[in-house]
Amino acid sequence: xxxxxCGVNHKTAPVALREKLACLIPDVRSAYDHxxxxxxVSESLLYTTCNRVExxxxxxxxxxxxxxxREFFACHPEIAPGDLDESFYIHRDQAAVQHFFRVAAxxxxxxxxxxxxxxxxxxxxxxxxxxxxxxxxxxxxVHKAFSVAKRVRGETGIGDHAVSVSYVAVTLxxxxxxxxxxxxxxxxxxxxMAELALEHLKGQGVGNIxxxxxxxxxxxxxxxxxxxxxxxxxxxxxxxxxxxxxxxxTGAGDVLITRDQVKGxxxxxxxxxxxxxxxxxxxxxxxxxxxxxxxxxxxxxDLKEVVEQGWQRRHHEAGKAERLVAAETLKFLHWLETLEVxxxxxxxxxxxxxxxxxxxxxxxxxLGPLSPEQxxxxxxxxxxxxxxxxxxxxxxxxxxxxxxxxxxxLDLVRRLFNLDPDRNGDYHEKK
Amino acid sequence: MHNLFLYLTLIAYxxxxxxxxxxxxxxxxxxxxxGTWVMAGGLVVHTLxxxxxxxxxxxxxxxxxxxxxxxxxxxxxxxxxxxxxxSPIKVLGALVAPLAALMVSGALILPQPHGTxxxxxxxxWLTVHICLTLLGYxxxxxxxxxxxxxxxxxxxxxxxxxxFFYRRLPSLSQLDTLNYWxxxxxxxxxxxxxxxxxxxAQHTLGRFWSWDPKEILTLIAWLIxxxxxxxxxxxxxxxxxxxxxxxxxxxxLVCTFVGANLWxxxxxxxxxxxxxx
Numbered sequence: 289x290x291x292x293x294c295g296v297n298h299k300t301a302p303v304a305l306r307e308k309l310a311c312l313i314p315d316v317r318s319a320y321d322h323x324x325x326x327x328x329v330s331e332s333l334l335y336t337t338c339n340r341v342e343x344x345x346x347x348x349x350x351x352x353x354x355x356x357x358r359e360f361f362a363c364h365p366e367i368a369p370g371d372l373d374e375s376f377y378i379h380r381d382q383a384a385v386q387h388f389f390r391v392a393a394x395x396x397x398x399x400x401x402x403x404x405x406x407x408x409x410x411x412x413x414x415x416x417x418x419x420x421x422x423x424x425x426x427x428x429x430v431h432k433a434f435s436v437a438k439r440v441r442g443e444t445g446i447g448d449h450a451v452s453v454s455y456v457a458v459t460l461x462x463x464x465x466x467x468x469x470x471x472x473x474x475x476x477x478x479x480x481m482a483e484l485a486l487e488h489l490k491g492q493g494v495g496n497i498x499x500x501x502x503x504x505x506x507x508x509x510x511x512x513x514x515x516x517x518x519x520x521x522x523x524x525x526x527x528x529x530x531x532x533x534x535x536x537x538t539g540a541g542d543v544l545i546t547r548d549q550v551k552g553x554x555x556x557x558x559x560x561x562x563x564x565x566x567x568x569x570x571x572x573x574x575x576x577x578x579x580x581x582x583x584x585x586x587x588x589x590d591l592k593e594v595v596e597q598g599w600q601r602r603h604h605e606a607g608k609a610e611r612l613v614a615a616e617t618l619k620f621l622h623w624l625e626t627l628e629v630x631x632x633x634x635x636x637x638x639x640x641x642x643x644x645x646x647x648x649x650x651x652x653x654x655l656g657p658l659s660p661e662q663x664x665x666x667x668x669x670x671x672x673x674x675x676x677x678x679x680x681x682x683x684x685x686x687x688x689x690x691x692x693x694x695x696x697x698l699d700l701v702r703r704l705f706n707l708d709p710d711r712n713g714d715y716h717e718k719k
Numbered sequence: 720m721h722n723l724f725l726y727l728t729l730i731a732y733x734x735x736x737x738x739x740x741x742x743x744x745x746x747x748x749x750x751x752x753x754g755t756w757v758m759a760g761g762l763v764v765h766t767l768x769x770x771x772x773x774x775x776x777x778x779x780x781x782x783x784x785x786x787x788x789x790x791x792x793x794x795x796x797x798x799x800x801x802x803x804x805x806s807p808i809k810v811l812g813a814l815v816a817p818l819a820a821l822m823v824s825g826a827l828i829l830p831q832p833h834g835t836x837x838x839x840x841x842x843x844w845l846t847v848h849i850c851l852t853l854l855g856y857x858x859x860x861x862x863x864x865x866x867x868x869x870x871x872x873x874x875x876x877x878x879x880x881x882x883f884f885y886r887r888l889p890s891l892s893q894l895d896t897l898n899y900w901x902x903x904x905x906x907x908x909x910x911x912x913x914x915x916x917x918x919x920a921q922h923t924l925g926r927f928w929s930w931d932p933k934e935i936l937t938l939i940a941w942l943i944x945x946x947x948x949x950x951x952x953x954x955x956x957x958x959x960x961x962x963x964x965x966x967x968x969x970x971x972l973v974c975t976f977v978g979a980n981l982w983x984x985x986x987x988x989x990x991x992x993x994x995x996x
Binding site: 466590593 | 727872876877879889891892893906954957958959966
């Protein structure tokens with residue numbers, strides 16, 4: 289049996305194609321009905337995110353299965369047959385396992401280390417189990433992938449470094465204030481990036497939100513969205529007294545708050561820390577403000593610099609994560625190999641059981657009436673003889689899980705005990 | 720027996736040092752938990768060693784510099800364990816554990832003069848004086864260590880360089896709160912220590928204050944802390960200035976503790992406490 293993973297992702301397919309493919313999936317039921325109807329595929333899992341549409345399946349005939357998946361992808365009316373030529377990739381066995389682990393651990397993501405992907409895969413797996421599309425191999429693979437993702441998150445710093453401006457602003461605020469609950473936020477101007485940062489801050493449970501904007505109307509609109517209040521630009525000096533975090537993004541083009549202003553305010557604030565973020569270009573806040581004690585001023589370039597550092601660190605950590613994934617992939621493949629011997633062991637035991645029963649039946653009919661004790665003794669006798677005879681071949685199979693030529697040895701055992709009677713080889717003397 | 724306990728203490732403190740440093744580098748909760756337990760175990764053995772010392776000489780063993788170091792190390796570890804029970808500043812352990820380990824090693828390495836202890840050093844009030852002062856020192860030492868961490872972290876944030884320390888150190892506000900708590904506990908203890916000492920001096924020597932070098936330096940440190948506490952409460956000083964003053968104050972205290980004993984002479988000097996037969 290083979291593992292097969294195929295699909296398209298953000299590296300191979302443009303967003304237009306991914307969008308169209310993602311439209312295939314909203315109806316999960318019919319997708320799985322489709323997948324399950326193929327005789328080549330015994331287990332399957334389908335997952336889509338904004339960056340990928342992939343199918344992983346277990347198949348005895350991987351080539352045919354891959355063609356089927358491709359046809360399934362191409363059946364969308366808006367997809368031209370040539371669209372998939374460049375973007376459709378097929379991974380087999382080791383490459384498939386590794387790819388799946390990398391996806392779950394967020395190493396294959398557009399934003400490496402972003403945490404959402406794991407949740408999306410979990411959701412997809414839940415749907416697959418609801419439709420009974422997975423089996424022992426995929427179940428194990430998926431659970432292993434979850435544990436790999438958890439280890440990657442815990443043992444490497446891949447998720448530790450902020451990689452967006454608004455997220456950097458929040459982590460910085462936490463390093464200054466500890467907890468953000470109850471901290472007041474003052475917004476100067478109502479830019480898009482300020483809104484994004486505000487959304488992040490709101491998620492941390494900040495206190496009052498105040499929006500100061502040149503056009504009061506727009507300020508009121510934004511304040512309403514976040515449950516805050518709007519003030520005019522003239523009220524800024526008073527507002528500075530109660531604010532803890534200030535985000536400035538006006539297009540004023542000149543300095544709105546000077547160093548001396550802040551210095552005076554700090555005395556009246558009893559030196560409570562003040563975190564100022566100036567994402568406006570040209571800057572709204574006097575750069576000299578950063579020299580004051582207990583005041584921390586960051587402009588857009590500073591934040592971008594932090595984002596850049598975060599990226600570099602993430603990529604560095606991703607190297608560690610790749611090594612971890614590679615090691616876990618080998619472990620999983622090893623398990624998969626041991627899986628192959630079990631059908632043979634079961635066949636062996638079944639065959640012995642059948643012979644036992646047949647011979648017992650024959651003997652019992654010849655011996656005439658026996659007491660239940662005698663009958664049981666005979667059963668135990670035959671059972672233990674076959675068990676002891678089979679013991680060594682089974683141990684041989686289990687211990688030789690990784691011989692140089694696993695399939696040959698497995699084949700030898702099957703031939704030795706004639707476990708596949710329909711197979712007519714020249715080794716088998718025809719009677 | 721006494722030394723056996725001390726060696727066990729030393730092993731525990733060095734073990735805790737390793738675990739805390741590992742925690743600081745790897746940021747894994749398990750290391751920090753193990754470090755706390757090893758340190759607490761060390762404190763228990765350390766306490767046994769001190770009890771044994773009290774048992775054998777009949778008063779608090781504080782007659783030599785080594786013995787005083789042992790007492791101070793005990794107070795520091797006890798104060799730290801009390802602190803992390805209530806506060807999230809765990810990385811402080813990476814500074815406290817090695818400090819305690821070094822002080823206990825110092826106590827074991829320094830010569831231990833034999834002889835009769837001056838009768839001046841036996842007495843209930845003197846024990847109270849030593850205990851209060853050392854507990855005050857311990858709290859103020861934590862304020863100083865917290866201040867060092869604050870300055871490092873503030874430098875990272877102000878300088879916009881987010882390196883090794885930025886991720887590992889706690890937030891500025893937590894470090895500043897540590898400074899405040901340690902100060903509000905350490906300062907009254909130090910004050911009470913000074914008052915009990917001067918009462919004892921009046922009782923035995925007939926004067927409250929003798930302007931001995933240790934007393935002068937302690938007074939300077941006390942004034943620094945008094946200014947800091949006053950400004951904190953009245954004007955709202957915090958952050959960098961508070962951290963700097965806490966460090967300065969403790970450096971003066973270290974001078975009184977080490978300097979006054981080793982290089983200066985006066986009736987507080989350890990040299991006068993033991994009369995060699």
